[in-house]
């Protein structure tokens with residue numbers, strides 16, 4: 001599905017944020033993310049990527065600037081079911097925690113229910129749909145702690161999918177996952193974006209991987225230092241190489 005540039009899913013304007021009122025971690029960030037987009041937010045450790053993501057999820061409130069979700073100010077936003085979130089460290093689930101794959105994914109439905117409300121037929125269907133989408137339905141009765149890191153990550157994607165979100169935010173989703181498992185994981189993200197049309201916002205420090213996967217790259221280093229296509233990003237980094245500037249990463253060209 002193509003990107004619809006007329007529809008902003010997220011619009012951040014002039015956002016500045018500081019923890020405890022000390023120096024700004026983010027300064028004057030302005031960024032629009034369109035429907036159907038797949039955007040990688042990149043930058044060195046400590047550059048403010050997670051802070052930006054948390055601002056876009058309403059988990060923290062900026063001291064300056066605004067965030068709009070689906071053209072509504074985040075302070076008045078109510079349609080949280082449209083938004084999925086796969087946080088950092090969703091992997092490495094406590095292996096002794098006795099909860100099944102099925103139960104973890106069902107937890108995704110609790111946000112749209114009142115506490116102790118009965119699990120409905122619709123909930124069960126949503127869980128089955130989500131586990132099938134990520135190829136984990138056959139593992140539904142296993143304990144989450146018995147799965148590999150890559151399988152656990154798919155389960156957390158399934159949990160985010162249970163409410164049929166229009167956008168999913170992911171924070172460093174493949175930390176500690178081996179290369180082959182990462183390949184499968186990124187193939188799943190491509191499917192969610194291209195076939196189901198889910199907008200993806202991914203935070204990563206793996207710039208090389210991002211240039212191969214995403215449609216747009218947003219570079220964060222306190223403020224937004226780029227918002228370009230992977231091709232433009234690669235061309236610019238080659239130019240800075242020629243100019244003798246410090247190259248931040250080694251570029252590998254892959255042909256998919």
Ligand code: ADP
Nearest residue numbers: 019020025043044045046047048049050051052
């Ligand atoms: P990134 O995701 O790019 O690694 P973060 O957004 O996590 O960066 O952090 C940006 C800066 O804010 C870092 O200097 C970090 O130490 C600081 N920081 C992050 N979270 C907190 C917090 N809860 N309290 C105080 N400082 C924080």
